[in-house]
Amino acid sequence: xxxxxxxxxxxxxxxxxxxxxxxxxxxxxxxxxxxxxxxxxxxxxxxxxxxxxxxxxxxxxxxxxxxxxxxxxxxxxxxxxxxxxxxxxxxxxxxxxxxxxxxxxxxxxxxxxxxxxxxxxxxxxxxxxxxxxxxxxxxxxxxx
Amino acid sequence: xxxxxxxxxxxxxxxxxxxxxxxxxxxxxxxxxxxxxxxxxxxxxxxxxxxxxxxxxxxxxxxxxxxxxxxxxxxxxxxxxxxxxxxxxxxxxxxxxxxxxxxxxxxxxxxxxxxxxxxxxxxxxxxxxxxxxxxxxxxxxxxxxxxxxxxxxxxxxxxxxxxxxxxxxxxxxxxxxxxxxxxxxxxxxxxxxxxxxxxxxxxxxxxxxxxxxxxxxxxxxxxxxxxxxxxxxxxxxxxxxxxxxxxxxxxxxxxxxxxxxxxxxxxxxxxxxxxxxxxxxxxxxxxxxxxxxxxxxxxxxxxxxxxxxxxxxxxxxxxxxxxxxxxxxxxxxxxxxxxxxxxxxxxxxxxxxxxxxxxxxxxxxxxxxxxxxxxxxxxxxxxxxxxxxxxxxxxxxxxxxxxxxxxxxxxxxxxxxxxxxxxxxxxxxxxxxxxxxxxxxxxxxxxxxxxxxxxxxxxxxxxxxxxxxxxxxxxxxxxxxxxxxxxxxxxxxxxxxxxxxxxxxxxxxxxxxxxxxxxxxxxxxxxxxxxxxxxxxxxxxxxxxxxxxxxxxxxxxxxxxxxxxxxxxxxxxxxxxxxxxxxxxxxxxxxxxxxxxxxxxxxxxxxxxxxxxxxxxxxxxxxxxxxxxxxxxxxxxxxxxxxxxxxxxxxxxxxxxxxx
Numbered sequence: 074x075x076x077x078x079x080x081x082x083x084x085x086x087x088x089x090x091x092x093x094x095x096x097x098x099x100x101x102x103x104x105x106x107x108x109x110x111x112x113x114x115x116x117x118x119x120x121x122x123x124x125x126x127x128x129x130x131x132x133x134x135x136x137x138x139x140x141x142x143x144x145x146x147x148x149x150x151x152x153x154x155x156x157x158x159x160x161x162x163x164x165x166x167x168x169x170x171x172x173x174x175x176x177x178x179x180x181x182x183x184x185x186x187x188x189x190x191x192x193x194x195x196x197x198x199x200x201x202x203x204x205x206x207x208x209x210x211x212x213x214x215x216x217x
Numbered sequence: 218x219x220x221x222x223x224x225x226x227x228x229x230x231x232x233x234x235x236x237x238x239x240x241x242x243x244x245x246x247x248x249x250x251x252x253x254x255x256x257x258x259x260x261x262x263x264x265x266x267x268x269x270x271x272x273x274x275x276x277x278x279x280x281x282x283x284x285x286x287x288x289x290x291x292x293x294x295x296x297x298x299x300x301x302x303x304x305x306x307x308x309x310x311x312x313x314x315x316x317x318x319x320x321x322x323x324x325x326x327x328x329x330x331x332x333x334x335x336x337x338x339x340x341x342x343x344x345x346x347x348x349x350x351x352x353x354x355x356x357x358x359x360x361x362x363x364x365x366x367x368x369x370x371x372x373x374x375x376x377x378x379x380x381x382x383x384x385x386x387x388x389x390x391x392x393x394x395x396x397x398x399x400x401x402x403x404x405x406x407x408x409x410x411x412x413x414x415x416x417x418x419x420x421x422x423x424x425x426x427x428x429x430x431x432x433x434x435x436x437x438x439x440x441x442x443x444x445x446x447x448x449x450x451x452x453x454x455x456x457x458x459x460x461x462x463x464x465x466x467x468x469x470x471x472x473x474x475x476x477x478x479x480x481x482x483x484x485x486x487x488x489x490x491x492x493x494x495x496x497x498x499x500x501x502x503x504x505x506x507x508x509x510x511x512x513x514x515x516x517x518x519x520x521x522x523x524x525x526x527x528x529x530x531x532x533x534x535x536x537x538x539x540x541x542x543x544x545x546x547x548x549x550x551x552x553x554x555x556x557x558x559x560x561x562x563x564x565x566x567x568x569x570x571x572x573x574x575x576x577x578x579x580x581x582x583x584x585x586x587x588x589x590x591x592x593x594x595x596x597x598x599x600x601x602x603x604x605x606x607x608x609x610x611x612x613x614x615x616x617x618x619x620x621x622x623x624x625x626x627x628x629x630x631x632x633x634x635x636x637x638x639x640x641x642x643x644x645x646x647x648x649x650x651x652x653x654x655x656x657x658x659x660x661x662x663x664x665x666x667x668x669x670x671x672x673x674x675x676x677x678x679x680x681x682x683x684x685x686x687x688x689x690x691x692x693x694x695x696x697x698x699x700x701x702x703x704x705x706x707x708x709x710x711x712x713x714x715x716x717x718x719x720x721x722x723x724x725x726x727x728x729x730x731x732x733x734x735x736x737x738x739x740x741x742x743x744x745x746x747x748x749x750x751x752x753x754x755x756x757x758x759x760x761x762x763x764x765x766x767x768x769x770x771x772x773x774x775x776x777x778x779x780x781x782x783x784x785x786x787x788x789x790x791x792x793x794x795x796x797x798x799x800x801x802x803x804x805x806x807x808x809x810x811x812x813x814x815x816x817x818x819x820x821x822x823x824x825x826x827x828x829x830x831x832x833x834x835x836x837x838x839x840x841x842x843x844x845x846x847x848x849x850x851x852x853x854x855x856x857x858x859x860x861x862x863x864x865x866x867x868x869x870x871x872x873x874x875x876x877x
Contacts, residue, residue: 097610104605104609108599143819
């Protein structure tokens with residue numbers, strides 16, 4: 074092979090790997106991303122049951138109910154609308170009523186949200202960014 | 218007073234580092250010995266000033282001087298000394314000061330030990346290092362002054378964030394920063410080479426140990442952070458594909474590529490332009506990581522409260538350095554002479570293959586990390602990209618890379634023999650197949666992909682061993698001769714061996730935990746028992762306990778074998794830190810051989826039972842043990858004769874023309 078042919082072969086090989094990776098990325102971006110929704114979003118524009126999404130807002134005061142064994146339910150609110158969430162497992166340490174929370178899971182047929190992950194933060198003063206933004210949008214933000 | 222002195226030293230450091238930049242660039246234009254000398258001395262002076270500032274902040278933390286805001290917000294009189302020390306970098310301001318401290322430390326090392334460097338190259342390198350230091354010192358002084366005072370000093374501090382009160386996290390940031398910032402040296406060398414418009418094998422010989430050292434620290438830092446998240450967060454996960462984790466992983470991927478391409482450049486004079494680009498990209502990823510972590514633009518499980526205005530400042534620094542370096546690259550790369558020729562099947566070819574997959578996988582991680590930002594900016598949609606995305610994109614890219622690892626070291630430079638390499642790897646291949654088949658047999662053929670993944674991990678481990686034995690010709694020589702040859706091999710060969718072996722060991726740990734790990738969530742009352750793999754875990758009850766700055770409710774468990782023999786006791790607790798009123802979960806972990814039983818406590822139910830989450834993590838410690846092997850590999854390579862300080866003098870001339 075001449076120098077030019079070799080270079081073409083290397084570039085061609087590189088581009089084909091790049092193309093394969095780009096294909097994977099595009100496919101995964103269609104399949105594997107999770108949208109963030111507030112309770113108001115969910116009630117105004119219902120999402121099909123089973124679609125994975127992240128629900129963010131504040132844990133409504135007095136809504137946390139412990140059920141059988143490891144079951145727990147609570148309500149997430151953006152102070153305008155509220156969505157009931159059920160979860161099985163251990164809640165993060167910084168999970169508290171009237172504090173920001175992000176729950177990942179899917180809507181059930183009865184309009185409640187079944188979470189399989191409830192996200193925690195490292196810092197007690199920290200509000201998840203999406204939650205803070207959406208509260209600001211709705212004009213109900215009370216932080217600084 | 219000491220605090221003000223520290224502040225003054227920091228301002229002085231900024232002024233001197235501007236002088237360092239000017240002196241360096243001017244010195245590189247001429248040939249005046251005194252100018253070169255002044256540049257080096259100025260670099261040392263900057264380091265001295267930043268050290269004084271750092272020591273002043275350390276002193277304030279050690280003496281719990283709560284009149285300093287930084288100390289008040291991140292310290293407490295009752296915490297152990299080690300956390301008073303780590304409190305210095307357990308916050309934004311202090312960690313940026315640590316960043317600057319490490320940056321100027323590396324600059325000083327170049328100034329001190331770069332005696333044999335061509336004078337102009339050295340002056341340019343120091344000038345570029347000074348430029349980075351100036352930008353970050355300005356950032357600290359303008360937006361994140363760690364020496365700001367409070368008008369009325371409080372009696373007690375607010376305490377260091379409890380999850381940071383841990384030995385692992387005390388040393389994680391310095392290790393990570395030594396890695397991140399260490400790549401600045403490769404970056405500065407690349408920019409200096411572009412300014413001069415010339416580059417040779419001596420350049421690679423100089424850059425390689427720096428890159429190797431930075432890579433070593435970054436590997437250790439990432440592994441430490443991963444293990445910390447694993448035991449401290451109480452979720453049993455060791456990697457979340459979280460933006461902050463990705464931010465440290467991207468420079469690791471391109472840094473690993475740089476490490477390998479620098480070898481090609483040093484030995485064969487090829488891939489010059491590519492190596493320069495990689496050096497620029499790697500440090501750019503370090504800067505991007507600093508930006509992502511410090512600005513809080515991305516939601517992360519590791520996020521701490523952060524300030525967006527600071528983010529903008531770092532973004533500007535990022536754009537100037539990355540944009541500037543890439544523009545320079547675009548203008549000057551054409552002037553650099555192309556390197557030597559090689560066949561596709563050769564050591565060079567294998568290293569190009571490695572680079573290709575590592576950089577493309579870094580690109581997929583970058584896409585997944587930044588896509589949510591991009592989408593939100595363009596459409597306002599908020600999304601998160603999590604583990605499924607990365608498993609689907611990053612995972613497949615690792616397969617060819619891992620398959621190729623054992624072949625690389627067995628191929629000759631210029632023109633390799635794939636068939637001969639394959640012959641030496643026959644037994645490794647057999648072992649991998651055997652492992653996969655055995656797993657299929659034991660699990661009754663359940664996950665075929667899992668069996669293949671296990672085979673792949675075994676292949677990398679066995680293949681790395683086969684490489685080492687092959688280098689010593691164990692097949693062809695008597696045992697004694699081969700052993701003698703083995704001990705005579707250069708240390709860099711052992712470095713390669715340990716690095717590749719570590720990769721395989723980490724992969725094996727990941728595969729076994731993913732395939733055979735179990736998770737159980739249940740409620741337990743004192744006296745309850747539950748089966749965990751081959752053990753039985755019994756809950757003995759809850760009891761209160763008080764630490765120096767926290768109180769906790771400890772859940773006591775004991776682990777016994779199926780035959781009833783007691784193996785050990787485990788304590789998992791719910792801790793409440795007094796000063797911040799913040800709760801944390803302390804996981805109870807029992808390591809048995811290489812596997813772990815991991816117990817995390819949840820809330821107490823009304824009926825007196827406790828929610829308990831139990832994981833069985835088979836061979837999980839291999840994940841971090843592999844990283845330790847990689848670090849030892851880097852140490853072995855660094856101690857190679859070839860790379861020892863002073864060695865480049867003898868070869869710098871010859872290496873530009875001769876090929877080995």
